[in-house]
Amino acid sequence: DLPTKINKGTVEIITPVELIKRGDKVGSSEAALLSKLGIRPFSYGLIVQKVYDNGTVFDPEVLDLTDEDLAQKFASGLSMVASLSLALTYPTLAAAPHMFINAYKNVLAIAVATDYDFPQAGKV
Numbered sequence: 001d002l003p004t005k006i007n008k009g010t011v012e013i014i015t016p017v018e019l020i021k022r023g024d025k026v027g028s029s030e031a032a033l034l035s036k037l038g039i040r041p042f043s044y045g046l047i048v049q050k051v052y053d054n055g056t057v058f059d060p061e062v063l064d065l066t067d068e069d070l071a072q073k074f075a076s077g078l079s080m081v082a083s084l085s086l087a088l089t090y091p092t093l094a095a096a097p098h099m100f101i102n103a104y105k106n107v108l109a110i111a112v113a114t115d116y117d118f119p120q121a122g123k124v
Helices: 028-037 060-064 067-088 096-114
Strands: 004-007 010-013 051-053 056-058
Touching: 051 060, 067 096
Parallel strands: none
Antiparallel strands: 004 010, 051 056
């Protein structure tokens, strides 16, 4: 039942009534009622095709990136730079820590093989 009243020859609904919710399918009875009330369903919005920023055009997926996504992509890129630098034996800031550790491991291996001793080798 809808609370209604007659005002100047028209039927008015007294209180707001929610007929359907967003995402629900409109049934035939709801469609008939909305049609009698002169209400036509519609939706509006924008569908982003491309993003333009400072002369560069991007796909709209860049708008969905989170800080964690950016940090992960940066770490992945840094790892690739370090790997390439190590493979080419070309020193870079990303590869330097790995190069020092590898050199330290080599010195330790030599110390163990030749009975050469130095303070840091004594711990191993």
